[in-house]
Amino acid sequence: MTQNKSSHIPENLYNKIVSVAYGDGSLWDKLKIFYLVTTNLAARKVFFEFRNTAKAVHDIEEDVLPAEILKKVEQKTTGLKDLENSFVTDLFSLLTARPMISTVTAAVVVITITITMFIGKNNNVTYSVDEIRKADKDARYALSVVNKIFAQSSITIKEDVLKNQVSQPINNGINFLNNLLKGEKNEIN
Amino acid sequence: MFEEKKYRFLIQQHKNRIYSYSLFMLKDKMDADDVTQEVMIRIWQNVDKFNVLAAKTWIMKTTNNLCIDYLRKRSVAYNRNYSISEEMEDSFGSELTEHNPFLTTHLKMIASKVKEVIQNLPDNLKSVFILYEIQGMKYREISLALDIPINSVKVYLLRARKKLQEDLKDYDTK
Numbered sequence: 001m002t003q004n005k006s007s008h009i010p011e012n013l014y015n016k017i018v019s020v021a022y023g024d025g026s027l028w029d030k031l032k033i034f035y036l037v038t039t040n041l042a043a044r045k046v047f048f049e050f051r052n053t054a055k056a057v058h059d060i061e062e063d064v065l066p067a068e069i070l071k072k073v074e075q076k077t078t079g080l081k082d083l084e085n086s087f088v089t090d091l092f093s094l095l096t097a098r099p100m101i102s103t104v105t106a107a108v109v110v111i112t113i114t115i116t117m118f119i120g121k122n123n124n125v126t127y128s129v130d131e132i133r134k135a136d137k138d139a140r141y142a143l144s145v146v147n148k149i150f151a152q153s154s155i156t157i158k159e160d161v162l163k164n165q166v167s168q169p170i171n172n173g174i175n176f177l178n179n180l181l182k183g184e185k186n187e188i189n
Numbered sequence: 190m191f192e193e194k195k196y197r198f199l200i201q202q203h204k205n206r207i208y209s210y211s212l213f214m215l216k217d218k219m220d221a222d223d224v225t226q227e228v229m230i231r232i233w234q235n236v237d238k239f240n241v242l243a244a245k246t247w248i249m250k251t252t253n254n255l256c257i258d259y260l261r262k263r264s265v266a267y268n269r270n271y272s273i274s275e276e277m278e279d280s281f282g283s284e285l286t287e288h289n290p291f292l293t294t295h296l297k298m299i300a301s302k303v304k305e306v307i308q309n310l311p312d313n314l315k316s317v318f319i320l321y322e323i324q325g326m327k328y329r330e331i332s333l334a335l336d337i338p339i340n341s342v343k344v345y346l347l348r349a350r351k352k353l354q355e356d357l358k359d360y361d362t363k
Contacts, residue, residue, distance in 0.1 A: 018350050022322070053354055056303045057322050065208040065225060070200070073226050077196075077233040 009042055017043060021050035023058075196236045199244055200229060206245075206324055207252050213319050214256040216308050220263075224255045249326070249334040253316055260312065306356045310349055317342055318349035 009017070013036075019025040020033040036043045127135070207228050211221035228251050232244075239247050310318060316335060320326045321342075332339045 015347055018347060018354075022350060050350065050354060053303070053350075053357060054322075056299055057307070057353075060300060060304060060307075060323055062205045062209040062323070063212050065204045066222075069208075069222050069225055070204070073200075073229045076226070076230055 009046065013043075014046065017047050018050050021047050022054040192236050195241055196233055198241060199232055199236070199248070203232075203245065203248050204229070207248065210249065210252055210319055210324065211256055213304075213308060213323075214253075214312070214316065215259055215263075220259050224252065224259060227255055228252050245326070246330050246333045249320065249324075249330075250336070253335060256316075257312070303353075303357070306353055309356065310352055314345050314349035314352060317345040318353070321346055 016025060016029050017033055017036075020030050025033070033043075033047065037047045038044070204225070208221060208225045211224040211228075212218065215221050215224065228248065231251055232248065235247075307315065307318065317331055320331045320334065321328075326334070328339050328342050331337075331342045335342070337345075
């Protein structure tokens with residue numbers, strides 16, 4: 001196995017330290033390297049050197065394009081005015097650039113439409129007292145049916161699923177292991 | 190109308206990315222300006238041909254190709270003494286200056302040193318390093334943008350990180 005000249009750390013391990021220091025690597029690699037860093041002085045030195053550099057690199061910000069370049073491009077392309085200052089463009093960019101924002105926006109739009117439809121519907125229709133009583137009765141009946149189903153499901157889970165389908169195989173497994181261990185013990189004796 | 194909106198959106202999204210990448214690659218503000226303009230014109234010419242959400246790869250590929258063309262032309266024509274542009278140096282830590290001038294100066298020095306060392310990396314390592322570490326692109330996107338296999342992206346990235354570390358040490362001892 002090749003070793004890194006400066007630190008006498010195996011090359012592949014050294015590479016993993018570099019990756020983890022830059023925030024890459026799998027969770028397993030990260031745990032491994034963090035443990036190594038706490039126990040091995042050379043690894044710790046390498047890790048912190050790279051981590052400091054990584055931090056400096058990640059702190060570098062993108063340079064901002066000068067406005068005059070945008071104006072020059074305008075003249076050569078669309079003749080569009082005010083390319084850098086458009087509220088619509090900014091809003092469009094904001095809504096489409098980040099998946100999270102797009103999802104939230106879509107959710108807000110759907111909820112708003114649903115609520116509007118619901119409120120609109122309620123405003124248009126008026127119900128008589130009899131109708132409301134009948135609806136209340138129907139709702140109670142529906143809820144009692146749902147309650148019954150839940151109660152039945154709960155009994156089934158407790159009595160059938162947990163007892164027969166879960167506990168029994170586990171017991172069988174444990175018994176089997178016990179028998180095996182007993183057998184081994186007997187053989188040793 | 191829709192094409193204009195699409196173009197505006199793309200420019201809004203990628204203008205700084207294009208400019209920043211060009212500055213890193215070319216180490217010259219004038220050339221970076223030219224490349225950025227050229228890329229933006231090409232975006233306008235091709236705006237109806239590509240999908241907005243997948244445009245980043247196309248844009249960075251075009252930017253990279255143009256930067257390579259500029260570097261080739263430059264190596265044939267003349268050798269310049271490159272230095273970090275004033276604008277690049279100015280882009281660091283302006284908010285901190287008022288609070289702790291000493292710290293800000295120190296951070297500015299480190300940042301400009303790191304930038305300078307990144308700029309002096311070999312071109313193939315530098316492009317992968319900038320796209321991954323500074324522009325936050327994924328391995329697959331870089332692979333498509335630079336036309337190289339994903340494994341090469343990973344190898345170049347690792348080499349770039351090691352080279353940067355070595356060069357920073359050399360820089361300190363100078």
